[in-house]
Amino acid sequence: MHIREATAADRTAILEIILPIIRDGTTYALDRDMSEDEALSYWTESGKETFVAEEEGQILGTYFLRANQAGGGRHVCNCGYMTRTSATGRGVARAMCEHSLRHAVSKGYRAMQFNFVISTNERAVRLWQSLGFEIVGRLPEAFEHPTQGYVDALVMHRRL
Amino acid sequence: MHIREATAADRTAILEIILPIIRDGTTYALDRDMSEDEALSYWTESGKETFVAEEEGQILGTYFLRANQAGGGRHVCNCGYMTRTSATGRGVARAMCEHSLRHAVSKGYRAMQFNFVISTNERAVRLWQSLGFEIVGRLPEAFEHPTQGYVDALVMHRRL
Helix, strand or coil: CEEEECCCHHHHHHHHHHHHHHCCCCCCCCCCCCHHHHHHHHHHCCCEEEEEEEECCCEEEEEEEEEEHHHHHEEEEEEEECCCCHHHCCCCCHHHHHHHHHHHHHCCCEEEEEEEEEECCCHHHHHHHCCCEEEEEEEEEEEEECCCCCEEEEEEEEEE | CCEECCCCCHHHHHHHHHHHHHHHHCCCCCCCCCCCHHHHHHCCCCCCCCEEECEEEEEEEEEEECCCCCCCCCCEEEEEEEECHHCCCCHHHHHHHHHHHHHHHCCCCCEEEEEEEEEHHHHHHHHHHCCEECCCHHEEEEEECCCCEEEEEEEEEEEC
16 A cells, blocks of 8 residues: 555545545544545645555545644644445454654654544544553534534544 | 624734644644744635634634635534733633634534644643633654653544
């Protein structure tokens, strides 16, 4: 699996990956009805570096990395990762997170923080924990899950 | 003290309040060097409702209220409050927070969350606690304080 910076030519593949996850609405606090342009803008907007994970010519996942706060908070970065639905269970998210941790170190960040990990997304919580992230906050009933109602969201953090 | 929605006529007063606090850089994770236009845009941008606290014709403080997340997270709101430096200690922040809690209820929000309360801002932490907020997260060394170095930031939360 090769992880590299996204280019304009990856637009279609990125949308194929992120739109079903946004429409599903169970793992990200994003407007489920956002347009393709809004979705792509969100994922690739100014201030974010966007990467894709490629294997045998197919894009299997994508992530962004950005400073989580401005000013005195800019030494902590934040990432979002999405794996192509058909490629789940193949270690794509793990590979992207490992890549992002290395990239964050190379950019001088001191920590990585996830602001809003949905507690019912147990696969993700376990994966981040296995990569050294700790739960540093629990936001009670902060996410309205489409089928499970109000569930907690977690703040997860890892020093670099 | 009268708290009301901000209008275009409040532009100068809002800038008089927020610019010194942004330049100071000890309580908000914002670019200390941002321009006046950037500062005003940040405080009044689309998606935020902006209010001012007025007493005898002078604007003593200002706050914004917005949804803290989109999609499944939009039932939780977030606020930022700033008091005119010369008016600290007169209950302006408390009055604005009480106003924002009532306003948030009227808009149907189920909770209010502060994402990044600098731990060294003890006056604010105590005030929010006295208004029913609990610390639900601690972000280790998430803020580089201009004089105190890396200090924790707190996530604070109150049900409505």
